[in-house]
Amino acid sequence: MTNSLRVARAGRRLTQDELAQRVGVSRQTINALEANKYVPSTVLALKLARVFGQPVEQLFALEAGE
């Protein structure tokens, strides 16, 4: 699964730490998400989508073959 978290975060001028605090996770988690090393739970994906005011499908997308 890929995501456009880094782009969305840059658009809002948020640091990783600020975003992490808003959704209640560690900065390490945001870093892992942006590096596509970790696929978030539905709850976290929905929280992130809420912060950016976007639908989840716009932030996260399945890769070919998934």
Added chain:
Amino acid sequence: MTTRFLFPHRYKRLGWALALVSLILGLLEMYNLLHLPRLLAWLPGIVGQPDWDSTTGRAVRDNHDLYAVAFVIGGLLAACSRERREDEYIGQIRLDALLWALYAYSALLVAAFVLVSGDAFFTVMTYAMFAPLLLFVGRFQFELFRGTRTLGHDE
């Protein structure tokens, strides 16, 4: 969602201190480099006989039992206390470390069965009692450290 089965974060340092002190004292006693007064000598053995003290000619419990109990408690507190900000990713790292430790322990055990025989195997068994906890803590801390190192200055 994080698991309910974790200790509060404040126990982590206590756990590390307890585990490290007991590990060092245990190894020193195991290799006859240090012998402290027997603190558990009063505790009777429920199953089997405690250790035999040749100087007094009485059965007394040696300190290695105390060190083993302290190491297990300390190791569990160090490994299973919440991180400062425990979340689902940390939980995933913890779970992966546990699985990795199981595989590594099994591989080491198989190697020991094949390579070690006789009295030396008793030493292997002594280490094997604590290896799963050590491997789990080691792997978990390594993965946390690696994750922190990759954070860099990306803002």
